Amino acid sequence: MSKFTSIAMIGCGSMGGGMALLFAEDGVHVNLSDPSEETMDAVIEKAEKAGYNGKLKKHKDYKSLCKSLSEPRLLVFSLPHGGVGDKVLEGLMPELSKGDIILDCGNEHFANTERRQNKCKDTGIRYIGCGVSGGYQAARAGPSMCPGGDESGLKEVLPLLQKVAAKDKEGKPCVGIVGKGGAGHYVKMVHNGIEHGMMSAICEAWGIMRKMGLKYEEIGDVFEEWNSSGELQGTFLVSIGADLSHKREPGTDSNSDPQQRPLVISEVLDKVVQDLTGEEGTGIWSNTEAIELHVPAFTLNVAHALRLASAYRGDRERANKTFDGAFPPSELDIKDRKAFIEDLRKATYVACLASYTQGMNIIARADQEHKWSIDYSQVWQIWRAGCIIQADYISDNILAPVLKNNPSSDDLNLNFSSVVAKDIKNSFPALRRIIAKSVETDQVVPALSASLEYFKISTGTDLPTSFYEAELDYFGSHMFDKKGDNDSNVKKPMEGKHHFEWKPVTSQKETYGKPPGV
Numbered sequence: 433m434s435k436f437t438s439i440a441m442i443g444c445g446s447m448g449g450g451m452a453l454l455f456a457e458d459g460v461h462v463n464l465s466d467p468s469e470e471t472m473d474a475v476i477e478k479a480e481k482a483g484y485n486g487k488l489k490k491h492k493d494y495k496s497l498c499k500s501l502s503e504p505r506l507l508v509f510s511l512p513h514g515g516v517g518d519k520v521l522e523g524l525m526p527e528l529s530k531g532d533i534i535l536d537c538g539n540e541h542f543a544n545t546e547r548r549q550n551k552c553k554d555t556g557i558r559y560i561g562c563g564v565s566g567g568y569q570a571a572r573a574g575p576s577m578c579p580g581g582d583e584s585g586l587k588e589v590l591p592l593l594q595k596v597a598a599k600d601k602e603g604k605p606c607v608g609i610v611g612k613g614g615a616g617h618y619v620k621m622v623h624n625g626i627e628h629g630m631m632s633a634i635c636e637a638w639g640i641m642r643k644m645g646l647k648y649e650e651i652g653d654v655f656e657e658w659n660s661s662g663e664l665q666g667t668f669l670v671s672i673g674a675d676l677s678h679k680r681e682p683g684t685d686s687n688s689d690p691q692q693r694p695l696v697i698s699e700v701l702d703k704v705v706q707d708l709t710g711e712e713g714t715g716i717w718s719n720t721e722a723i724e725l726h727v728p729a730f731t732l733n734v735a736h737a738l739r740l741a742s743a744y745r746g747d748r749e750r751a752n753k754t755f756d757g758a759f760p761p762s763e764l765d766i767k768d769r770k771a772f773i774e775d776l777r778k779a780t781y782v783a784c785l786a787s788y789t790q791g792m793n794i795i796a797r798a799d800q801e802h803k804w805s806i807d808y809s810q811v812w813q814i815w816r817a818g819c820i821i822q823a824d825y826i827s828d829n830i831l832a833p834v835l836k837n838n839p840s841s842d843d844l845n846l847n848f849s850s851v852v853a854k855d856i857k858n859s860f861p862a863l864r865r866i867i868a869k870s871v872e873t874d875q876v877v878p879a880l881s882a883s884l885e886y887f888k889i890s891t892g893t894d895l896p897t898s899f900y901e902a903e904l905d906y907f908g909s910h911m912f913d914k915k916g917d918n919d920s921n922v923k924k925p926m927e928g929k930h931h932f933e934w935k936p937v938t939s940q941k942e943t944y945g946k947p948p949g950v
């Protein structure tokens with residue numbers, strides 16, 4: 433039973449508005465705060481229409497908002513990331529008391545979450561960072577929720593979250609206590625990094641099918657098949673790909689033939705701008721984290737780069753003129769189209785699995801660094817349904833055997849799993865064929881090809897980096913290990929023990945034939 437019969441929703445946009453209705457549907461009184469009265473009125477109108485009469489109330493100031501809540505108060509944030517949350521917290525603090533809980537449901541940077549947790553610490557206010565996934569539709573119907581922070585606050589708020597969260601196929605709620613500090617927001621951030629890797633792979637497969645001459649709706653049918661069985665079974669991003677491929681413009685004339693109206697997808701420009709406009713930060717942060725924590729995240733890195741390059745449509749058009757048309761992907765003349773599409777399905781799966789593997793490795797490294805004691809069985813449960821990276825086959829067959837027993841972060845690497853090894857070995861030849869054909873014909877395949885490189889490199893013991901290491905030692909005296917004497921470095925890589933004087937040091941005169949300063 434939840435003790436929160438009245439809550440505050442601060443930020444009533446697409447997500448906050450949906451969640452306000454979701455809480456109201458469960459009988460909770462929701463007190464709204466948003467700079468726009470129109471925004472709050474629109475949410476209240478929807479609530480009235482849905483029959484949640486009198487459950488929602490708008491407020492213009494924090495005093496009246498906080499007075500309307502029973503204690504301990506629960507205040508839910510659904511705000512843009514960064515300074516907005518700081519300002520709201522600053523304004524709220526004088527009105528709050530010991531024991532109150534702030535549940536930040538935005539995509540906040542985990543460092544901001546932890547800074548605010550510290551700021552609240554002496555006041556007894558519990559600040560919980562709770563990533564929410566599934567988009568605005570799930571916000572209304574029940575999202576996947578990923579809370580982390582103060583344990584007492586989490587335990588108090590969990591019963592309410594369990595009521596409203598998405599439910600998996602066994603009816604279990606997709607929410608759980610993830611870990612300490614900023615762990616909840618961190619795991620959600622990496623969820624989005626994985627999301628970007630998967631979205632890149634799926635759009636690359638879509639691009640290849642277009643060049644095979646498949647019509648938009650035929651591609652939708654392929655996605656529907658992929659989603660119904662095999663390794664991409666139950667993959668949300670594939671299923672919405674099937675759905676959107678069939679959507680046509682509504683049209684204004686009711687007598688017109690709906691089949692003659694343009695498909696919406698045929699009108700969408702090839703430009704993703706969210707990273708540049710600052711609306712969202714999770715893709716940038718998960719890549720920054722991967723790099724700062726020294727985690728190889730090939731697929732996530734290039735997926736992000738594809739988004740960035742795509743955003744600069746103007747520059748691409750200008751460069752395209754300079755390059756006189758450059759390297760457009762050619763039409764693909766494929767003899768056995770069925771077999772090629774099957775290869776493409778497997779290739780897409782490898783890239784989705786690469787995204788998960790890289791994402792989990794980022795989380796594991798951060799967990800070690802920040803000592804969040806992440807409960808990986810909860811991460812598994814949270815990603816079962818309601819979230820954008822929901823992938824039933826991967827969840828049941830790949831993640832369950834590894835995560836359900838809450839392994840130590842040292843054992844989390846999915847590349848140590850024999851099930852992953854079997855699946856990747858089975859699909860790798862298909863991916864190789866897709867990449868070979870794509871390279872020949874200039875298809876755009878950054879995430880697919882990075883995933884091929886990723887598995888080749890991260891499971892390989894014969895890399896060309898011996899030569900790299902030798903060059904580093906040649907010009908920088910950076911040392912190297914010799915074959916056979918690096919066994920102790922497996923867990924914690926360390927500088928090598930050997931230096932070779934590849935070329936004796938010479939004076940400037942000896943090198944250039946003249947003394948210094950002449």
Ligand SMILES: NC(=O)C1=CN([C@@H]2O[C@H](COP(=O)(O)OP(=O)(O)OC[C@H]3O[C@@H](n4cnc5c(N)ncnc54)[C@H](OP(=O)(O)O)[C@@H]3O)[C@@H](O)[C@H]2O)C=CC1
Nearest residue numbers: 443444445446447448465466467510511512538539567568
């Ligand atoms: N959209 C999505 O699919 C998802 C979004 N998120 C995250 O959820 C959060 C909200 O996203 P979303 O709903 O899409 O964004 P919106 O812009 O639709 O909503 C944010 C709302 O916060 C309001 N706001 C701004 N400043 C204040 C303030 N000082 N006090 C109260 N409200 C304020 C905004 O008002 P105004 O517009 O007038 O400034 C707006 O109504 C973000 O952190 C986002 O990253 C998470 C998962 C999915």
Ligand SMILES: O=C(CO)[C@H](O)[C@H](O)COP(=O)(O)O
Nearest residue numbers: 565566624706712714715820
């Ligand atoms: O958090 C989300 C999903 O999980 C939001 O949908 C977010 O808007 C996605 O944006 P981006 O692709 O820029 O991360």
